[in-house]
Amino acid sequence: xxxxxxxxxxxxxxxxxxxxxxxxxxxxxxxxxxxxxxxxxxxxxxxxxxxxxxxxxxxxxxxxxxxxxxxxxxxxxxxxxxxxxxxxxxxxxxxxxxxxxxxxxxxxxxxxxxxxxxxxxxxxxxxxxxxxxxxxxxxxxxxxxxxxxxxxxxxxxxxxxxxxxxxxxxxxxxxxxxxxxxxxxxxxxxxxxxxxxxxxxxxxxxxxxxxxxxxxxxxxxxxxxxxxxxxxxxxxxxxxxxxxxxxxxxxxxxxxxxxxxxxxxxxxxxxxxxxxxxxxxxxxxxxxxxxxxxxxxxxxxxxxxxxxxxxxxxxxxxxxxxxxxxxxxxxxxxxxxxxxxxxxxxxxxxx
Amino acid sequence: xxxxxxxxxxxxxxxxxxxxxxxxxxxxxxxxxxxxxxxxxxxxxxxxxxxxxxxxxxxxxxxxxxxxxxxxxxxxxxxxxxxxxxxxxxxxxxxxxxxxxxxxxxxxxxxxxxxxxxxxxxxxxxxxxxxxxxxxxxxxxxxxxxxxxxxxxxxxxxxxxxxxxxxxxxxxxxxxxxxxxxxxxxxxxxxxxxxxxxxxxxxxxxxxxxxxxxxxxxxxxxxxxxxxxxxxxxxxxxxxxxxxxxxxxxxxxxxxxxxxxxxxxxxxxxxxxxxxxxxxxxxxxxxxxxxxxxxxxxxxxxxxxxxxxxxxxxxxxxxxxxxxxxxxxxxxxxxxxxxxxxxxxxxxxxxxxxxxxxxxxxxxxxxxxxxxxxx
Numbered sequence: 001x002x003x004x005x006x007x008x009x010x011x012x013x014x015x016x017x018x019x020x021x022x023x024x025x026x027x028x029x030x031x032x033x034x035x036x037x038x039x040x041x042x043x044x045x046x047x048x049x050x051x052x053x054x055x056x057x058x059x060x061x062x063x064x065x066x067x068x069x070x071x072x073x074x075x076x077x078x079x080x081x082x083x084x085x086x087x088x089x090x091x092x093x094x095x096x097x098x099x100x101x102x103x104x105x106x107x108x109x110x111x112x113x114x115x116x117x118x119x120x121x122x123x124x125x126x127x128x129x130x131x132x133x134x135x136x137x138x139x140x141x142x143x144x145x146x147x148x149x150x151x152x153x154x155x156x157x158x159x160x161x162x163x164x165x166x167x168x169x170x171x172x173x174x175x176x177x178x179x180x181x182x183x184x185x186x187x188x189x190x191x192x193x194x195x196x197x198x199x200x201x202x203x204x205x206x207x208x209x210x211x212x213x214x215x216x217x218x219x220x221x222x223x224x225x226x227x228x229x230x231x232x233x234x235x236x237x238x239x240x241x242x243x244x245x246x247x248x249x250x251x252x253x254x255x256x257x258x259x260x261x262x263x264x265x266x267x268x269x270x271x272x273x274x275x276x277x278x279x280x281x282x283x284x285x286x287x288x289x290x291x292x293x294x295x296x297x298x299x300x301x302x303x304x305x306x307x308x309x310x311x312x313x314x315x316x317x318x319x320x321x322x323x324x325x326x327x328x329x330x331x332x333x334x335x336x337x338x339x340x341x342x343x344x345x346x347x348x349x350x351x
Numbered sequence: 352x353x354x355x356x357x358x359x360x361x362x363x364x365x366x367x368x369x370x371x372x373x374x375x376x377x378x379x380x381x382x383x384x385x386x387x388x389x390x391x392x393x394x395x396x397x398x399x400x401x402x403x404x405x406x407x408x409x410x411x412x413x414x415x416x417x418x419x420x421x422x423x424x425x426x427x428x429x430x431x432x433x434x435x436x437x438x439x440x441x442x443x444x445x446x447x448x449x450x451x452x453x454x455x456x457x458x459x460x461x462x463x464x465x466x467x468x469x470x471x472x473x474x475x476x477x478x479x480x481x482x483x484x485x486x487x488x489x490x491x492x493x494x495x496x497x498x499x500x501x502x503x504x505x506x507x508x509x510x511x512x513x514x515x516x517x518x519x520x521x522x523x524x525x526x527x528x529x530x531x532x533x534x535x536x537x538x539x540x541x542x543x544x545x546x547x548x549x550x551x552x553x554x555x556x557x558x559x560x561x562x563x564x565x566x567x568x569x570x571x572x573x574x575x576x577x578x579x580x581x582x583x584x585x586x587x588x589x590x591x592x593x594x595x596x597x598x599x600x601x602x603x604x605x606x607x608x609x610x611x612x613x614x615x616x617x618x619x620x621x622x623x624x625x626x627x628x629x630x631x632x633x634x635x636x637x638x639x640x641x642x643x644x645x646x647x648x649x650x651x652x653x654x655x656x657x658x659x660x661x662x663x664x665x666x667x668x669x670x671x672x673x674x675x676x677x678x679x680x681x682x683x684x685x686x687x688x689x690x691x692x693x694x695x696x697x698x699x700x701x702x703x704x705x706x707x708x709x710x711x712x713x714x715x716x717x718x719x720x721x722x723x724x725x726x
């Protein structure tokens with residue numbers, strides 16, 4: 001057991017580093033916050049981080065095959081605009097709207113995959129183009145910001161389990177004894193965990209999932225081994241679309257509206273790449289995990305949290321916050337390269 | 352036991368009322384109407400329960416990176432140190448979240464959770480704040496969006512009347528043309544960021560006045576995004592295509608309008624524009640040669656009024672739900688160096704910051720000297 005853990009530690013240094021960083025930063029933030037370690041703060045943090053976490057997961061899979069998906073932010077925006085139109089009305093209609101929004105993201109991901117595989121275009125260029133198409137569609141669906149997403153749904157999804165139960169009147173309005181142990185958990189974290197367990201874990205274990213890793217490590221070898229290269233690539237982009245769709249859906253419910261914001265889409269795409277790298281995934285492909293990217297996304301968010309709390313005499317001018325954030329990100333990413341200082345032979349870098 | 356039950360019941364009732372807290376809708380008139388002018392006759396009035404200061408106030412900005420926003424942040428910091436309100440503020444924080452809706456919502460929620468009394472914000476989107484509005488009301492926090500306001504009447508907001516601004520620009524231009532005896536010709540309209548409510552309202556104001564006039568005008572519209580560089584390019588293009596204009600009505604990027612006119616050797620004509628320092632410098636210099644200008648601006652000083660409104664609301668005063676800040680207007684006849692423009696300050700500085708009726712008296716040089724090292 002210990003041997004296995006040691007092996008895992010050696011193999012996933014980036015991942016465990018991110019996890020450790022996350023824990024340290026989050027404990028520090030909570031201990032400095034006047035209401036630290038409370039459900040309210042946890043809910044607020046979860047809401048802020050979960051969209052970025054989904055986008056980071058979406059970005060991870062194309063990165064694993066050695067590509068980059070520049071359309072994740074745009075697909076997220078498209079899905080959120082569609083959701084802002086469809087997720088309204090009766091519960092059945094809302095459910096249909098939720099499914100269609102995520103499906104739209106998935107279909108767009110499939111399109112990306114087909115363009116990359118059969119169009120034989122570099123992912124970074126293909127998705128740059130399709131991302132522009134996604135934003136165009138989003139603007140078409142929602143030329144002005146707006147939407148009419150159910151207020152109860154917004155409140156229930158963006159709160160703790162207790163409020164969810166209270167809003168929809170089950171488990172004794174959230175007061176049932178059996179619910180209490182989990183009543184404090186934020187719903188967004190449950191959604192994120194459930195989607196990861198239901199989609200990422202089976203994918204990771206499937207032949208298609210393992211092929212993605214093989215492509216990232218050595219595409220030629222994977223091809224020679226008879227692995228389904230085309231299928232795995234298409235699947236990677238399709239799943240990226242699916243997770244970006246989840247992000248868009250959550251964004252729409254969280255803001256009860258849709259906004260085809262081009263700048264925001266770009267910001268999410270770039271932050272997703274940063275989250276992937278901080279989470280220990282190699283941009284060269286083949287190494288890493290989506291769970292690490294979630295931690296990476298959380299770390300990016302936590303750095304921003306520190307601007308808001310009173311850290312005594314040490315506080316950062318609002319005009320310098322972006323600069324500070326960039327420096328911290330750079331340091332965080334550089335930590336991943338520390339092993340380069342220890343290697344004996346330069347060729348080891350390419351191992 | 353009975354007593355205990357009663358106590359618990361009272362506690363529940365108390366917490367239930369606390370949960371439903373927030374402003375009460377009351378009858379006007381509000382406090383200090385020369386500063387906090389209600390938007391229209393239909394504007395509702397809010398009243399929060401008065402409380403003792405000093406207060407904790409946060410400014411949650413979205414996008415940062417143009418002169419206007421930077422100047423807004425500096426104004427907020429300068430005003431927080433102004434003797435008029437400094438002792439009413441115990442803690443003051445400013446954060447910029449970028450154009451990222453969840454980050455901005457999270458920042459607002461964080462300040463609510465930290466027990467801040469008021470949060471002043473420029474919303475990144477006119478929609479999507481339902482959750483934080485609900486939380487702010489539950490926790491009795493005064494949330495004040497300004498500049499880019501929300502499409503809701505559930506919070507107190509501060510802005511300038513963009514429609515009137517558009518009308519005043521057009522009216523001034525028509526008057527100047529009438530004074531010159533011009534009754535027909537091409538008028539160039541320079542628009543702002545497409546899809547934005549401010550751009551829409553200003554353009555409606557400009558066009559309805561021009562259409563209602565007797566003159567025979569051909570209106571040419573170009574999109575300048577409120578940006579000096581873009582505006583300079585589109586105005587230069589328009590001059591190249593259309594030859595000469597009798598007047599130019601621009602929403603922003605006014606330095607670009609002036610630069611394009613100079614580069615093309617276009618004769619000076621009446622120009623309406625924003626409140627950039629460079630634009631006012633140019634008007635002061637060339638008004639004798641025909642550059643009859645009017646300068647009206649969306650002031651970065653709005654943040655100071657929003658802060659003042661938040662404090663006033665916390666003190667329990669009756670406040671209008673939508674506060675209309677008077678338009679800061681200066682025509683070529685009123686410009687005076689060192690008073691409403693500064694020949695020694697940069698061109699892209701926004702000149703209007705002072706609102707004397709509100710006791711907001713932070714001048715341009717005071718803002719530019721604001722240090723960037725402490726918060």
